[in-house]
Amino acid sequence: MINDTELYRVTDVMRLLKMSRTVIYEQLRSGRLRSVYQGRARRITSAALRDYIALLERESEAA
Template sequence: MTTTSLQLLTVPEAMTRLKLGRTKIYELIRTRRLVSITEGRARRIPESSVQDYIRSRLEEAA
């Protein structure tokens, strides 16, 4: 069985990783291009979701 390390990012961390603004990050979440979870008022974005988004953008650009 393989174990993968799942890291959850805050919105500001996702903004930094993607070099995008807060509004764009929430738009990506709303349109389901970025997956996120909420716990209470805290929203977290799995790092794998950020990587998937980058991968899909690269495929669109190719």
């Protein structure tokens, strides 16, 4: 479940989306999934996660 006030670790996003670490980092590198840095740690905001899910939904509707 996505909580509006959370910053998610990559491992959390892997579990939520049921995707591998490699796929998550590919999505981050391509800009399809956005992230921020908290110190040296990469985090994914709840808004970025919702936007990514919406992008996947739009792509599946167009196919």
